[in-house]
Amino acid sequence: MSEQAPDDQRPPIxxxxxxxxxxxxxxxxxxxxxxxxxxxxxxxxxxxxTPEKAAAREASEETGIQVANGKSLGERVHPNTGRTMIYVAFDSVEGQASVVDDDELDSFAWVRHSELTSYVPYPFFAPVQEHLDTALRG
Structure with a gap:
């Protein structure tokens, strides 16, 4: 069994x-x-x-939807996981979301702005929150 690389040497998420x-x-x-x-x-x-391709691939592998026109919102070291996170916004979506990777996922939800804190009770990364404030209140 191989040792896991330290967080700063692991690929970003x-x-x-x-x-x-x-x-x-x-x-x-x-x-x-x-x-x-x-x-x-x-x-x-x-x-x-690229982070944009990785985020699009993961969306497809996990939920079955296809996304396009990715735009980087920024990156940070996540305060809870210690992993480097790169956030990519997509607003072009094809298909209906479902749980495709049921080994990894339990459920999915399309969440409105007013419901965000019910699902994620801690603050989002500021550039992500700004994007959501604009995109969801549209």
Whole structure:
């Protein structure tokens, strides 16, 4: 069994911030990451992949939807997980979301702005919150 690389040597995580019709897509993982339960579709950026492509791939693999026109919202080291996170906004969405990766996901929800704190009770990364404030209140 190999040792896991320290967080600063592990690939960054690309998160897909997907909005449609006044709601944002959140997924609930079967295994919590720290205190995280509901979060954006996300996964590691693979070798040779841009964060935008990684976030789009993860959205497809986890929920079956296709996204386009990704725009980076910024990156940070996540305060709960210690992982480098890159947030990518998408507003072009095709297909209907479902739980495709049922080994990893338990559920998904399209969440309106007024419901966000019911799903994610801690503050979002400021650029993500600003994007959601604009996109969901549209």
């Amino acid at each position: 690309a998160a897909a911030v997907i909005t449609r019709d006044g709601a944002v897509l959140l997924v609930r993982r079967r295994v919590k990451e720290g205190s995280l339960s509901w979060q954006f579709p996300a996964g590691e950026v693979e070798v040779g992949e």
